Amino acid sequence: MNNNNFERYNPREKEPYWQKIWLQQKTFNCDLDDTRENYYVLEMFPYPSGRIHMGHVRNYALGDVVARYQRAKGKNVLHPMGWDAFGLPAENAAIKHKVHPKEWTYKNIDNMRKQLKSMGLSIDWSREFATCDENYYHMQQILFLDMLEEGLVYRRKSKVNWDPIDQTVLANEQVIDGKAWRSGAIVEQRNLNQWAFKIKDYAQDLLEALDNLTDWPEKVRTMQRNWIGKSEGLRILFEIEPNEKTTNKAIEVFTTRADTIYGASFIALSPDHPLCESLMKNNKALSAFVADCKKQGTSTQDIEKAEKRGFDLSIHVKHPLLKDKTLPIYVANFVLMDYGTGAIFGCPAHDQRDLEFANKYKLPVIPVILPPDENEDNFSIADKAYTGIGTLFNSSELNSLSINDAKEQVANELEARAIGGKAQATRETNYKLRDWGISRQRYWGCPIPIIHCDQCGIVPIPKEQLPVILPQDVSFERPGNPLDHHKSWKHVKCPDCDNDALRETDTMDTFVDSSWYFARFISPDASTPTNIEKTDRWLPVDQYIGGIEHAILHLLYSRFFTRAMKKTGHVNLEEPFKGMFNQGMVTHETYRSETKNWLSPEQVEIKTIDGKRVATEIKTGAPAIIGSIEKISKSKNNGVDPDEILKSSGADAARWFMLSDSPPERDVEWSDAGIDGANRFLQRVWKLTFESVELKEQPLDKLEQENEQVIELKKLIHRITNQAGIDIEALQFNRAVAQIYELTNALSKFLPLAEHNPHGSYISTLRLGVEHLILLISPFMPHLAETCWQHLGKSGLISDALWPKVDKSLLIEDNITMPIQVNGKRRAQIIVPKDTQKEKIEQLALHQSAISNILAGKAPKKIIVVPNRIVNIVI
RNA sequence: GCAGGCGUGGUGGAAUGGUAGACACACAGGACUUAAAAUCCUGAGAGGGUAACCCUCGUGCGAGUUCGACUCUCGCCGCCUGCACCA
Numbered sequence: 001m002n003n004n005n006f007e008r009y010n011p012r013e014k015e016p017y018w019q020k021i022w023l024q025q026k027t028f029n030c031d032l033d034d035t036r037e038n039y040y041v042l043e044m045f046p047y048p049s050g051r052i053h054m055g056h057v058r059n060y061a062l063g064d065v066v067a068r069y070q071r072a073k074g075k076n077v078l079h080p081m082g083w084d085a086f087g088l089p090a091e092n093a094a095i096k097h098k099v100h101p102k103e104w105t106y107k108n109i110d111n112m113r114k115q116l117k118s119m120g121l122s123i124d125w126s127r128e129f130a131t132c133d134e135n136y137y138h139m140q141q142i143l144f145l146d147m148l149e150e151g152l153v154y155r156r157k158s159k160v161n162w163d164p165i166d167q168t169v170l171a172n173e174q175v176i177d178g179k180a181w182r183s184g185a186i187v188e189q190r191n192l193n194q195w196a197f198k199i200k201d202y203a204q205d206l207l208e209a210l211d212n213l214t215d216w217p218e219k220v221r222t223m224q225r226n227w228i229g230k231s232e233g234l235r236i237l238f239e240i241e242p243n244e245k246t247t248n249k250a251i252e253v254f255t256t257r258a259d260t261i262y263g264a265s266f267i268a269l270s271p272d273h274p275l276c277e278s279l280m281k282n283n284k285a286l287s288a289f290v291a292d293c294k295k296q297g298t299s300t301q302d303i304e305k306a307e308k309r310g311f312d313l314s315i316h317v318k319h320p321l322l323k324d325k326t327l328p329i330y331v332a333n334f335v336l337m338d339y340g341t342g343a344i345f346g347c348p349a350h351d352q353r354d355l356e357f358a359n360k361y362k363l364p365v366i367p368v369i370l371p372p373d374e375n376e377d378n379f380s381i382a383d384k385a386y387t388g389i390g391t392l393f394n395s396s397e398l399n400s401l402s403i404n405d406a407k408e409q410v411a412n413e414l415e416a417r418a419i420g421g422k423a424q425a426t427r428e429t430n431y432k433l434r435d436w437g438i439s440r441q442r443y444w445g446c447p448i449p450i451i452h453c454d455q456c457g458i459v460p461i462p463k464e465q466l467p468v469i470l471p472q473d474v475s476f477e478r479p480g481n482p483l484d485h486h487k488s489w490k491h492v493k494c495p496d497c498d499n500d501a502l503r504e505t506d507t508m509d510t511f512v513d514s515s516w517y518f519a520r521f522i523s524p525d526a527s528t529p530t531n532i533e534k535t536d537r538w539l540p541v542d543q544y545i546g547g548i549e550h551a552i553l554h555l556l557y558s559r560f561f562t563r564a565m566k567k568t569g570h571v572n573l574e575e576p577f578k579g580m581f582n583q584g585m586v587t588h589e590t591y592r593s594e595t596k597n598w599l600s601p602e603q604v605e606i607k608t609i610d611g612k613r614v615a616t617e618i619k620t621g622a623p624a625i626i627g628s629i630e631k632i633s634k635s636k637n638n639g640v641d642p643d644e645i646l647k648s649s650g651a652d653a654a655r656w657f658m659l660s661d662s663p664p665e666r667d668v669e670w671s672d673a674g675i676d677g678a679n680r681f682l683q684r685v686w687k688l689t690f691e692s693v694e695l696k697e698q699p700l701d702k703l704e705q706e707n708e709q710v711i712e713l714k715k716l717i718h719r720i721t722n723q724a725g726i727d728i729e730a731l732q733f734n735r736a737v738a739q740i741y742e743l744t745n746a747l748s749k750f751l752p753l754a755e756h757n758p759h760g761s762y763i764s765t766l767r768l769g770v771e772h773l774i775l776l777i778s779p780f781m782p783h784l785a786e787t788c789w790q791h792l793g794k795s796g797l798i799s800d801a802l803w804p805k806v807d808k809s810l811l812i813e814d815n816i817t818m819p820i821q822v823n824g825k826r827r828a829q830i831i832v833p834k835d836t837q838k839e840k841i842e843q844l845a846l847h848q849s850a851i852s853n854i855l856a857g858k859a860p861k862k863i864i865v866v867p868n869r870i871v872n873i874v875i
Numbered sequence: 876g877c878a879g880g881c882g883u884g885g886u887g888g889a890a891u892g893g894u895a896g897a898c899a900c901a902c903a904g905g906a907c908u909u910a911a912a913a914u915c916c917u918g919a920g921a922g923g924g925u926a927a928c929c930c931u932c933g934u935g936c937g938a939g940u941u942c943g944a945c946u947c948u949c950g951c952c953g954c955c956u957g958c959a960c961c962a
Contacts, residue, residue, distance in 0.1 A: 084962070089962085171960040172961075174960085222879065303876090334876085353876080510960095511959095547956095660898090660899070663888075666888090667881090671886090671901095673900055680913090819894040821943070824893090829894070871893095872943060873942090
């Protein structure tokens, strides 16, 4: 063949070329009123940190396959992009580099937009916005005021991490081992008046609706269910023994294990419990204990990991069912005020935390649940609580009841009694979910549109006076919230009475920004937050894609916010995301120098010597240590800059590698070898396309017959086209890629055949195969696909071409290979026509020599024939 | 601490109750080449039998359910993610 004209595919030339054409032709701009079926695909928008990282490449490559595939299926696809642009890092940059957060953020956006565009994503850039755009946060302020009016927002006291040296509030991230990250001060808890959303009102709805989100990963739904944490329990009043310390008559506890009431050996209160707070006034030791408890951050893992500690109040309560028994009251650092009543009864035998506490303070451990296989006389608890099923014992009238029956009986018994005119127990449903505190004492966020007036109280700023714009002239010289120090911005006139008043200086949690952006993309320029006619057609998002780390908070908040927007008349639906997909992380090998410093992949050269991979530090020539594979992070210095790869190997190769090996939901390890492999494949496809075009058809000598090889190839082309489509729809891109490799291999093998038979069906089938191949790769490697498409002489862009049709009649296999097992082990196989009868298969199987040898004349006990699948002979 | 997930060749993975290792990466041998790169072909889970071929073992560990288990159930080990003010 004359290959003189052949030139290797050059992504550096072709990629910018096609990107320019797509932009010029507005290929990916979405006309919302187009009558074709619509499809909304969205990837979680990035935080503009300055540079894209491998996680972004993976996320947006995944989403782009979905977007391009759905376009090829004839849908009108909406695929927008924006920036989650408010947040802490901009303020940190302001402090560190003396650059204004706004300037820093928009500069980062410009850079990252350029980087993302070089990926060749099929994005409608005309809809782009950043959450820090005045227009966006203006709309968010409207939403806030509407929610306030509907009673979905309220003020409450809530805890923050307080840095006593810098006199500032810290994010959990800024607390390291209980100390402030900059000042090093021991962090304290502080209560501040803050704004909160009533997400708890929707707990039951958010829980129930998970059942209908069938296109979400099961694990995400499970995580959300557990996070909402519904539990049915009992609120029980424990009568306080008369004493001089308090006049309180009773303590109310919430329990889900009322059945273990006879095993109760203490009561524990949260340090924030009202009784504890009232007793602190006359009890210095208690005050000191509580102060000590508050010397820790607010994060749950810190609180729960902390050593269990308690303070004996020397007050007792009466056991509700045992006449002469009393229980001591402790204040304990592991009891949370946010959940239940802020007080518990401890049953050490059947709760691990209670047991640790009891063992520490020498409190009785009374087992009351007997495991099924145990004996009452020798069952005891040492340092592991028993939380399994069983029957009651040591429990008087409850003995031998099941856990559930015992719960029921305790509830009935105590409901009927009264303490101080109140029923001693009431059944109650509780949720772990807490209301969403949104106040942040920071500059770079959406201002809360409220004015505090001494006379009028809390005054919402009239909508016509919105937006409340962040002032530009702020200083980060002194610690704390610059808005709070900004006199002319903070001191204002009350909109109602015109007296001196104070502007709310807190801004909103950035989770608010990301809780409704998907709705704004539909009408990014509307003068109301949403255009309800359009959201009716375009919401919910058909496929949402993002990291698993957002499985709970962001998704739950968005689900709540959509309900809130429905209540305030901004949308007509509850669930924002019909389909959800969570991809895994990008990891890379780690490297260390001999002096144990982390080395970046660019600083290391890897060679294979005697089959072993050996690393050397390029700068010094010294050997380096190849470490474990870890999530790409700054601390391990194992990041690879996607920008370098996009520039050197091109977007197609980067995208192909990202999608080819690992299943999208699992972690993927970035490796140079992987990108080389992707490059090779790219060249192979290009070469195959080139050569198939070069084949010149020759006249036929004789009547051409469809050769078996041609029929086989045709079947393969259609089988793979069909399967790849199924795999892409299921977001199993690695499987689609394996199918595509198989097709490429088959076509490469077929090419010489077509060269020797350059006529009729050989050439047409080869070309059919190449055309399908190019269409199949087009969602993955769009630039290469456009180039090949053009080379094949096709008109128009492949980005506008339709997905190849599958000839279903070619998918049917006439013969089936059936393995024959003996006792579950494969011993032979037979090839039979499809749908052969069981009896016939049995006979054929038994007559296989390998089988009859094993049977040695004996009759099998049982023969299992699964039609068209497998035979198993039991002997 | 609580909650969720994952674990299969040298590596990424395929098989979701029915032939474990598809497809790829890396590796080895060969062809082409003055040579290298590129490309193409071949090989390969481990161990054993001279052998077409066959046997044994094998999906983190231990038990169980089943004619049959990578897949389901229980227990353990290891790793990862989230935990409410990082986004």
